[in-house]
Amino acid sequence: MGSLQVRLFLTYLFIIVVTLGLATLSLFLLLGGYRDSITYGNLETLGPFVRTQVGITAPDVLDSREPDDTVPVGADVLLNILGIREERDSERLRTVTSLAVIDAQGNVLPDAWAGPVSLLDAATVELSSPAALATTSDISPRRCRMDIPEGPSLLCVALPLRGLAPEVEEAFGPDAVGIVVATPAAGMGEVLADLTPRLLFSGLIGLAAALVLGFLLSQSVAAPLRNIASAARNVARGNYRQRVPVTGPREVRDLAANFNRMTGEVQRSQQTLRDFLANISHELKTPLTSIRGFSEAVLDGTIDDPEGIRRSARIINDESGRVLRLVEELLDLSRIESGQISMRKEPLRLDELFEHLSALFALRSEDTGIKLEITNTTSARVDGDYDRLEQVLNNLLDNAFRHTPEGGLIRLSARDLHDGAVQVMVSDTGVGISPRDLPHLFDRFYRAQSMGNRNRKGYGLGLAISREIVRAHGGEIWATSEPNQGTSFVFTLPTVGQAARKAGS
Ligand SMILES: Nc1ncnc2c1ncn2[C@@H]1O[C@H](COP(=O)(O)OP(=O)(O)O)[C@@H](O)[C@H]1O
Ligand SMILES: [Mg+2]
Incomplete structure (x- = not known):
């Protein structure tokens, strides 16, 4: 029960069963009403025919009566009508139709009924106003229901007897006002009995299909999840090579x-x-x-x-x-x-830092014959840690001096960028860095192999440290190089206003 697959599966099953149940129920309800309306439709076409036949048959029956006839006159007339049913009547109506004559209260007159349903003697007809049948000139059929004590409930239509031949009154008596054509209502039980096996069969097929589908669907979700779970266990055990197939929803x-x-x-x-x-x-x-x-x-x-x-x-x-x-x-x-050292940032002008570096590298420039050119066009103050920025530039300049041959030129420059940042650049005319090495320069312990790297004094940590420092200032550092032409290292630093805005937002 706890497993996802079982839950999904049960959910599918539940939905299917409920849906099938609702579909069956609504089908029953719809079909019940549908059958009633079909029955009424048939009765309504049969009604006028029966009424006309009453007018025709009553005189004939009265004429041809033998003195020893035991069947009452009314019933005789109705039985005759039942006998002369035309082909157009449906099979069902022909076998189940009952005829009855009612009085103004809707009661079936004794001995004035005929049909397959017995006990009509005590039956009553539920009709909106049976008395109106005696006076109306409207001969269209009216829908009604016939209740037989201890018998089935019948659907019926009632039509007035008024306006037919005078023999009709002679045959049925003065109380007769209407002729009723009735047939058993297709009861819910009948509909159910008829539909249940079919619905059960299609339900079972649907259920079987749903079971298979539900199983496959829940499997498609649960199986990949199980894979991931077992892979995660493996990773926890130290197997980092673990990969899972990317399948499922x-x-x-x-x-x-x-x-x-x-x-x-x-x-x-x-x-x-x-x-x-x-x-x-x-x-x-x-x-x-x-x-x-x-x-x-x-x-x-x-x-x-x-x-x-x-x-x-x-x-x-x-x-x-x-x-x-x-x-x-x-x-x-x-x-x-690890963030253990935080930058001691303060608003500082790069001029001061550059002057210090110029003094620091003056002797080395003289010794190596490499010219060091410093330009600063920035107006804004940067938000930086003086010592850390010196460390970065120290490393970049040291690198440049080490990888530039005698008589070369190293430029240190700074300029404003549009978006409240300053760009600092150290470029040289040295041996350059091969495109293969460029992406790894800032990795720890990475030292370019190529370009006749004579000076193997460093550990390859300087640029990694420089990048961390620049990033801790909210800037970025990168390098461009042309082998045998020179290298440029560029980094950005936010200016004081910009840094404050960033912190504020
Ligand atoms: N200006 C440059 N010209 C050519 N190669 C450079 C330059 N700057 C750095 N490099 C290459 O990048 C490597 C990494 O530099 P760095 O991290 O400062 O380490 P280190 O200076 O200790 O070797 C250097 O070993 C060198 O191969
Ligand atoms: Mg270095």
């Missing part, structure tokens, strides 16, 4: 597709984590190996001259510095990524 397909996307994402981030750890181990191994090598050599006396010892100490110092820098950069990256 749209919502279930959506769920399956999103599930696959999610597991894909989990798998990717697991992979990233593994790569990250592998990278760190790899980066640590080289400096630690040489630290260990030199310290062992000193310890076991392989290196014992003072010059050698001093050289070893310098190497150990350099290498441990490298390790320390790696650890610092990693800590930095993880703190910014």
Whole structure:
């Protein structure tokens, strides 16, 4: 009962049963009325014929009566009429029609009836005003109902006897006012008895079809959901390769597709984590190996001259510095990524920062013969953390100096953008970056392989850190490059007004 499939199935079943039941009921009701109206229709065509026949037959019967006739005159007339039924009467009417003559109260006159239904003697006819039959000149049939005590209820039509041959009154007596043509009402029971087997049969076929369909439908929803559930269990156990087929109704397909996307994402981030750890181990191994090598050599006396010892100490110092820098950069990256370090933002003019950087790189520019050109056309103040932005530009300029040959040119520039942002650019005329490397530049530990990368000092973390810092400022950073022509790194920063508007909205 708890399972979705069972519930869906039961729901279908319930709907089908209710629908079939309602259809059967309404069919019965409709058909009941329908049958009555057919019966009345037949009686209405038969009525005038019977009335005319009464006028014709009554004189004939009176003429041809033998003294020893036992049948009362009225009944004799009516029996005669029943005998001369024409072909046009339907089979049913011919076998079940009763004729009766009534008085002004609607009571059937004794000995003035004929037909297959007995006991008509005590019967009464329900008619809107039976007395009117005595006076009316309207000879159209009126619908009525005949009640027979302890007998069936009959549908009937009544017509006036007025205006027929005078022998009619002689045959039926002075109380007679109307002739009634009656036939059993097609009762509900009859309709039910007639329809039930057919309805039951079609109901069963419908039910069987519905059962199969309901099963298939509920299966189409439940089966994919079961797949997803078992896949989710597998993922929980650590099997991230798990994918589910995208089938079933749209919502279930959506769920399956999103599930696959999610597991894909989990798998990717697991992979990233593994790569990250592998990278760190790899980066640590080289400096630690040489630290260990030199310290062992000193310890076991392989290196014992003072010059050698001093050289070893310098190497150990350099290498441990490298390790320390790696650890610092990693800590930095993880703190910014996890939001542990927040930017200490303040309104600042880029001029000040640029001047500082110009001083910082002046010596390096002189040493390498690479010209550093700084232009700032911004008027607005940016909303930024001075030290962090310096860190970004420091890394971009350092990269540029490292990948630009002697005599090259490095440009640092800033300009206003239309939408309340400032764009900062560091471009160089260096070796460039191959299109293959461009999309990965900002990945952790990514260092471009190509372009004769001589300087392998860095860890490939600088750009990853830079991107985190720029993003923490609400900006974006990207690179464009032309191999052997140069590279441009561009990032955006919101200006003070814009940042306030963003925060306000
Ligand atoms: N201006 C540039 N010209 C050419 N290659 C660059 C430039 N800037 C960065 N790169 C490439 O991107 C890589 C990643 O840079 P970065 O993240 O700063 O790491 P690192 O400087 O420690 O190598 C560099 O190793 C280099 O291959
Ligand atoms: Mg760098």
